[in-house]
Amino acid sequence: MSTEKIKAELRSEFGKGAARRIRRENKIPAVVYGHGADPLHLTLPGHETMMAIRHGGANALLEIDLDGEIHLALTKQVQVDPVRRVLEHVDLVTVVRGEKVTVDVPVLIVGEAAAETLVVTENTTLQVEAEATHIPESFEVSIEGAEAGTQILASQVELPQGTTLVTEPDTLIVNVTARQTAEAAEAELESAEAEAGIEKDAPAEDTEGE
Structure with a gap:
């Protein structure tokens, strides 16, 4: 640095x-x-x-x-x-040179996950302890080819030598899920509306020519 x-x-x-x-x-x-x-x-x-x-x-x-x-x-x-x-x-x-400091370092997501997936970044920084003149500018987390169900925890992020993780190791950083289809989204909405007692209006009849 x-x-x-x-x-x-x-x-x-x-x-x-x-x-x-x-x-x-x-x-x-x-x-x-x-x-x-x-x-x-x-x-x-x-x-x-x-x-x-x-x-x-x-x-x-x-x-x-x-x-x-x-x-x-x-x-x-x-x-x-x-x-x-x-x-x-x-x-x-x-x-002071040689002094250890606790800082929040940005997490950068690189790569492309598998098709039909949704990548959610749950935490954008990691808290670490590092020597004041050797603080990492960022941490790269690769999701290249990651399938639905992939989860990357803080403990799995590669840290440079001399840098110690302060964030809880089981903190979720990236969550890769299956992308919801339009049909599934519509079905979920209809289910939620039914549970809430919302009834859709029946389509108006065609009265043309009466």
Whole structure:
């Protein structure tokens, strides 16, 4: 896992008004927590930070350069404007090289299951413990040729050396079921309607020519 270097500035203004002024300058307000130290309230360059987080993924590791002092930090929470899709605020947590951290890592489903099946992803992330500078960006789970009835559990996901599973081993990650036919769906609907006492109206008689 590579680190991304970001040059930061300390900020002394807080509140919504200050945050808006920072964003107008194409910068991002951020806070760095961790290791018993007081939180650092920073301003980060907008474009560089956005690209670093895109490249590093959900657990991007940043080298924060604050007046020549380097702070190694892991992204913890990223707030994104729902309309403009730009970063609004970033929370980071300080880490130390060699330190183990617990993080949620995305699960990527690859391959194509057998015909006439439905693939349901029950959990999109796995919680693992890994060294702070060696956090996997994602875990690949192959469903190539998987038949109906196939279930993939957390314990079956291959983890790189040095990474330990924290999620319960029997947690269901992927469930492959038989695809329901239109006839079966209609029969199931009619059965449910019958149980609920719903009666369908009889088709109207053709009165043409009367």
